[in-house]
Amino acid sequence: MTEQRKIIHIDMDAFFASVEQRDRPELRGLPVAVGHDGPRGVVSTASYEARRYGVRSAMAMAKAKRLCPQLVVVEGRHEAYKAVSQQVRAIFSDYTDLVEPLSIDEAFLDVTSNKRGMELAVDIAREIRRRIRSELSLTASAGVSYNKFLAKIASDYRKPDGLTVIHPDRAADFIAGLKVEQFWGVGPRTAERMHYMGIFTGADLRKCSLRHLTEVFGKMGRTYHDFARGIDLRPVETEYVRKSVGCEHTLETDISTRSAVLIELYHTVLELVARIAKDGFEGRTLTLKVKYGDFTQITRSITVQGLLQAKDEILPAAKRLLGMVDYSATHPIRLLGLSVSNPSPEAEMHRAKWVEGYLEFEPWPD
Numbered sequence: 001m002t003e004q005r006k007i008i009h010i011d012m013d014a015f016f017a018s019v020e021q022r023d024r025p026e027l028r029g030l031p032v033a034v035g036h037d038g039p040r041g042v043v044s045t046a047s048y049e050a051r052r053y054g055v056r057s058a059m060a061m062a063k064a065k066r067l068c069p070q071l072v073v074v075e076g077r078h079e080a081y082k083a084v085s086q087q088v089r090a091i092f093s094d095y096t097d098l099v100e101p102l103s104i105d106e107a108f109l110d111v112t113s114n115k116r117g118m119e120l121a122v123d124i125a126r127e128i129r130r131r132i133r134s135e136l137s138l139t140a141s142a143g144v145s146y147n148k149f150l151a152k153i154a155s156d157y158r159k160p161d162g163l164t165v166i167h168p169d170r171a172a173d174f175i176a177g178l179k180v181e182q183f184w185g186v187g188p189r190t191a192e193r194m195h196y197m198g199i200f201t202g203a204d205l206r207k208c209s210l211r212h213l214t215e216v217f218g219k220m221g222r223t224y225h226d227f228a229r230g231i232d233l234r235p236v237e238t239e240y241v242r243k244s245v246g247c248e249h250t251l252e253t254d255i256s257t258r259s260a261v262l263i264e265l266y267h268t269v270l271e272l273v274a275r276i277a278k279d280g281f282e283g284r285t286l287t288l289k290v291k292y293g294d295f296t297q298i299t300r301s302i303t304v305q306g307l308l309q310a311k312d313e314i315l316p317a318a319k320r321l322l323g324m325v326d327y328s329a330t331h332p333i334r335l336l337g338l339s340v341s342n343p344s345p346e347a348e349m350h351r352a353k354w355v356e357g358y359l360e361f362e363p364w365p366d
Contacts, residue, residue, distance in 0.1 A: 003112060004112075004146050004168065005110065005112050005146050005147065006110070006111050006112045006121035006144070006146070007108060007109070007110055007111075007121070007144070007145060007146065007147055007148055007150075007151040007236065008108070008109040008111055008121055008124065008125045008128075008142055008143070008144050008151060009106065009107070009108050009109075009142065009143045009144075009148070009151035009152045009154065009155040010088075010092070010106060010107055010109065010125070010128060010129075010140050010141075010142050010155065011105065011106040011140060011141050011142075011143075011155045011156070011159070012088065012105040012106065012132075012138065012139075012140050013048070013138070013139045013140060013141055013159060013160035013161060014045055014046065014047050014048055014051075014160065015045060015081065015084075015104070015105035015138075016034040016044055016045035016076060016081055016105075017032045017033070017034050017045045017046060017047035017050070017074075018047070018138050018139065019077075019080060019081055019084055019138070020032060020034060020074050020077075021047060022136075022137050022138060023080070024074075027072060027074070029049065030047070030049060030070075030072050031046075031047060031049040031050035031052075031053060031055065031068050031070060031071050031072065032046070032047040032049065032050060032071075032072045032073075032074060033045070033046050033047070033050055033055055033061065033064055033071055033072070033073050033074070034046075034073075034074050034075075034076050035061055035073065035074075035075075035076065036061065036073075036075065037061060037073035037075070038061070038252075039062060039252070040060075040250045040251065040252055040253075040334075041060070041061035041062075041073075041250075042058060042059070042060060042061060042250060043055060043056065043057055043058065043059045043060075043061055043064050044057065044076055045057055046059075046064070048160055050064070050068055050071060053067045053068035053071075054067045054068075055067055055068050055071065061073065081104060081105075082104065084136065084138070085104045085105065087135075087136055088132060088136065088140075089101070089107070091128060091131050091132060091135070092107065092109055092128065094115065094116075095109065095111060095114050095115055095116055095118075095124055095127075095128065096109050096110060096111050096113075096114050096115060097115075097238065098110035098111075098236045098238055099236070099238060100236045100237050100238060106155075108148055108151065108152075108236045109124075109236065110235070110236035111124050121144045121165075122144050122163070122165050125142040125144050125163060126142075126163060128140070128142070129141075129142055129161075129163065139160055139161040140161075141155050141156070141158065141159045141160060141161060141162045141163070142154075142155055142162075142163050142164075143155030143156070143157065143163075143164050143165075143166070144163070144164070144165045144166070145165070145166040145167075145168075145171070146166075146168050146171075147230070147231075147232035147233070147234075148232055148234055148236070149184055149227050149230075149232035150166045150171060150174075150175075150230065150232070151166075152184050153166070153178070153182060153183075153184065154166050156182075168230075171230040172229075172230060175202040175206075175227070175228060175229075175230055176201065176202045176203035176206065177201065177202065177203070178201060178202040179200065179201060180194050180195075180199055180200060180201065180202070180204070180205060183202070183205075183224070183227055184227075185220065185223060185224075185227075186224070190217070190220075193216070193217075197216070202228055205224060205225075205227075205228040206228040206229060208224075208225070208228075209225075210222060210225045213225050242279065242281060243341055243342060244283065244287075244339045244340060244341035244342075245272070245275050245276050245279055245281045245283070245339060245340055245341075246272065246275075246287070246337060246338060246339025246340070247268060247271045247272050247275060247337065247338065247339075248268070248289060248335055248336065248337025248338070249264065249267075249268060249335065249336055249337070250291075250334060250335045251264065251333070251334060251335065251336070254293040254332035254333060254334050255332055255333050256327055256328055256329045256331070256332040256333065261322065261327065261333060261336075262319075262322075264333075264336050265318055265319070265322055265336060265338075266315065268318075268336050268337070268338050269311060269314050269315045269318055269338060270311065272314060272338045272339070272340065273309070273310065273311050273314060276308075276309050276340060277309070281309075281340065282307050282309070282342070283307065283308055283340040283341050283342045284303050284304055284305070284306065284307060284308060284340075284342065285301055285302070285303040285304075285308075285340065285341045285342070286301065286302055286303075286304070286308050286314060286317045286318065286321065286338065286339075286340055287299055287300070287301040287321075287338070287339045287340075287341065288300045288301070288318060288321035288322060288325070288336075288337070288338055289335070289336070289337035289338070289339070290325050290327070290333055290335070290336060290337075291333070291334050291335035291337075292327070292331055292332065292333060292334055293331070293332045293333070293334045294331075295334070297335075298325065300321040300322075300324045300325060301321070302317055302320065302321060304317060308340045309340075314338075314340070318338060
């Protein structure tokens, strides 16, 4: 019989803001937002004191300050956060080499066979959290289960500074009580569509057939079908393969004239080319992201035969994508972004065809 996997998901609590409060004692206990304090600034991370006022990541800083007039805004120090992240990763490595970082502040650990010979994953999670607190003066939340899907949900369950275990025997009941919005990979658009179908909870989702889910959601339908039954066979992958390189800019003021948009597009292309050169990245799919003044957003993508690396290759394609975007004085642009990615097998099949979509968080490609 195959040994039951033991997966831990560690998520640092309000990471950037917590590092600032640790390093600057005068900020402790205060509502803190990390980000640029400007008219177009965006909250990168909010402390839990700020979250009580409704301040959230990705929120416009102006709105955050309206919600919390006493908000303390701190400019980000990304090199400092990177250094702390490496210290956290060093603690992980004392227990297992099977670590899959999801971002600078969270990771999966497979501790089925671990360096300490500890039998229970919950004991490892508890010890890691204790060391993060004692050695780094920070807190982390942890989820423990037999697969990545459940471990991820468990780590969010009792934040901040929480520890949740989802045992295989209790997984079905736990999943049944979840809102579909809590499922990893279900973004706002997908949740809205599920609600239209009468799917509001994990129990509702479990009642849907695989055939119906794949008809509506494509290959993600199988993922939702499996998740509703506690199935997730994805391994913890230690090799990180960069999928894309991109950049985006929130503009100081909304723009709507063609000349202004082209100037911003040109500068974005130059930054993208520099990032591609720095990373040695090779990709054939260019995606343009546009966010409007009303915060709605769209993307336009194209896949080409050759590699997109130089300005002379990217700029013409970017202009073609921009030609597919509507904007005006009554519908101005707030943000422009460009990214180059490796084409998926589906993109290879439909090379040079235009693709339009709304990007929401989905851990697997559409």
